[in-house]
Amino acid sequence: MQIPPALDPVKAVRDKFADAVLHDKHFRDETTLIIDPATITDVMLFLRNTPGLVYNFLSDVSAVDYYPNDYGHAFDGTGKDFRPERFGVSYHIYSMLYNRRLRVKVFAADENPVVTSMTSLWPAANWLEREVMDMMGVQFEGHPDPRRLLMPEDWDGHPHRRDYPMGKETVQFSFNVEEIMKHKPFATE
Amino acid sequence: MSELTATKATWEGSLEALKGLVSERAMTGETMLLNMGPHHPSTHGVLRLLLELDGEEIITVLPDIGFLHTGIEKNIEDKSYEKGVPLTDRMDYLSPMSNNMAFCMAVEKLADIQVPERAQIIRVVCLELARIASHMVWLGTHALDMGAMSVFLYCFREREKILNMFEMVSGQRMMGSYFRPGGVWRDLPDPFYKHVTDFLEYFLPKIDDYESILTQNPIWLDRTQGVGILEPDVALAWGVTGSSLRGSGVNWDIRKAMPYSGYNTYEFDVPLGEHGDVYDRFYVRILELRQSVKILQQAMKRLPKKGAFRTDNRKFAPPPRSELGQSMEAVIHHFKLWTYGFDAPDDEVYISLESPRGEIGCYLHGTGGNKPRRVHFKTPSFMHVSAIPALSEGALIADMIAIIGSVDIVLGDCDR
Numbered sequence: 001m002q003i004p005p006a007l008d009p010v011k012a013v014r015d016k017f018a019d020a021v022l023h024d025k026h027f028r029d030e031t032t033l034i035i036d037p038a039t040i041t042d043v044m045l046f047l048r049n050t051p052g053l054v055y056n057f058l059s060d061v062s063a064v065d066y067y068p069n070d071y072g073h074a075f076d077g078t079g080k081d082f083r084p085e086r087f088g089v090s091y092h093i094y095s096m097l098y099n100r101r102l103r104v105k106v107f108a109a110d111e112n113p114v115v116t117s118m119t120s121l122w123p124a125a126n127w128l129e130r131e132v133m134d135m136m137g138v139q140f141e142g143h144p145d146p147r148r149l150l151m152p153e154d155w156d157g158h159p160h161r162r163d164y165p166m167g168k169e170t171v172q173f174s175f176n177v178e179e180i181m182k183h184k185p186f187a188t189e
Numbered sequence: 190m191s192e193l194t195a196t197k198a199t200w201e202g203s204l205e206a207l208k209g210l211v212s213e214r215a216m217t218g219e220t221m222l223l224n225m226g227p228h229h230p231s232t233h234g235v236l237r238l239l240l241e242l243d244g245e246e247i248i249t250v251l252p253d254i255g256f257l258h259t260g261i262e263k264n265i266e267d268k269s270y271e272k273g274v275p276l277t278d279r280m281d282y283l284s285p286m287s288n289n290m291a292f293c294m295a296v297e298k299l300a301d302i303q304v305p306e307r308a309q310i311i312r313v314v315c316l317e318l319a320r321i322a323s324h325m326v327w328l329g330t331h332a333l334d335m336g337a338m339s340v341f342l343y344c345f346r347e348r349e350k351i352l353n354m355f356e357m358v359s360g361q362r363m364m365g366s367y368f369r370p371g372g373v374w375r376d377l378p379d380p381f382y383k384h385v386t387d388f389l390e391y392f393l394p395k396i397d398d399y400e401s402i403l404t405q406n407p408i409w410l411d412r413t414q415g416v417g418i419l420e421p422d423v424a425l426a427w428g429v430t431g432s433s434l435r436g437s438g439v440n441w442d443i444r445k446a447m448p449y450s451g452y453n454t455y456e457f458d459v460p461l462g463e464h465g466d467v468y469d470r471f472y473v474r475i476l477e478l479r480q481s482v483k484i485l486q487q488a489m490k491r492l493p494k495k496g497a498f499r500t501d502n503r504k505f506a507p508p509p510r511s512e513l514g515q516s517m518e519a520v521i522h523h524f525k526l527w528t529y530g531f532d533a534p535d536d537e538v539y540i541s542l543e544s545p546r547g548e549i550g551c552y553l554h555g556t557g558g559n560k561p562r563r564v565h566f567k568t569p570s571f572m573h574v575s576a577i578p579a580l581s582e583g584a585l586i587a588d589m590i591a592i593i594g595s596v597d598i599v600l601g602d603c604d605r
Contacts, residue, residue, distance in 0.1 A: 057428070
């Protein structure tokens, strides 16, 4: 079988979707494509199905929180990293045929962060996205099973956000029991 | 009587929450909902599976995880880079060395730290020993789940010898934290070399023993062949990696595909299965044991007794104790490393490596300071547990036990 020659993912996506790529970045031999969240389904389908790219394996979905002020204007056009919004969701995809990785990153706003779900392309995204949803509070549109994954279902807040304190379970005394139970609706059931 | 109705009422109330997750037949009571775990011995930890059963046949599986979530990723965000290493031990507690390696590789890539060649060989020795130790636990418990008690005892006997070696190098049997950014914590003790070579001689015939108990055993074949078949494309779609993926015949071993720590200089084969059933996943791992021994033999042959075991860049690794009495600079470096750590750029890296269970990925995002902004571990058990529904629908409950054992999950690794 003839294997088609490998294409440069950045150039291929830029040629196909003129406005989709907001920025591309190369750091320590890793390529990052920062794309417009509205186009993510098309870009991912293109990356997965095009001969010469064939990123067929989803390795990881992880999110990073740039709170409090490492995003926005301070990072525009300075030659440093490109971070338009607070949350960065990275899809690490891998091409078995060409043995290379690519990071596709989309940003989600502080208020009501939503990213389109990739579960229809890779079933593996199901739990990976659920974890991001649970721990970072980024919602995935079109996710088939948007429940919490690691934390209890009555948990308040999203632990991996940078403004979530590195605290511990509050010790329960009679003076604060009501305050604690307010955040745990299922505990008394 | 009233108590009974009360129980029934709450039970029906909770059923509503499962709408859409289990089939409609469960809502009318035609099929049965059964909890397996979180304390079931064959779930290898605290995994709860909600099974929807039609007789003994499984219609739906809903895995419920998080019982062992310990916030390791969040905790590492609050520590300087080197202090994060001991936490990673606690994820996959059956092969802590692989987790150390994942985190150290990510830090080394982010901060651009070079690892001396001898340290790379030491790491390969430890990683392969960890692979054997982990496969020993897997083989023992997998066989135990299906009623073969003796294999379990033999496997733990061999694992004990490896744990003794880990104690020798790191002072701890399991949670060694032996790998550090830039190399390993300290040099190998002298008796270690002989222990490893003796162990390899001792261990090879033991693999034949396990095989003589299991490989051709008709009961074992009946329980495993044709059970829990995982097609290659399904495995890839669900992100299954490691031996479980190679059992389905997909040739992807990160040690070969993206070599790290000098794995490209060792000669070894990647065993592959054909049918993707429980038996193939079992047999691939047995063959992997032999390949690990092969790698270890090569590594021990080329491992010099003296040499650097950690980078000599004093910005990332402390100076040896002998220097502290003579050099002011060494004292400053030591103080700086122990109080502050080192800085890493405000950027992101992703590395992956082949753990005994599959691909461990580590996504690390620095802040420019001495602590990471975000660290995320993509762990093989997490993906394998998420694939259990795809593997076991239509199987029998008894096969479910075989399937869980065959994908080799560790719940500490899954929940982190």
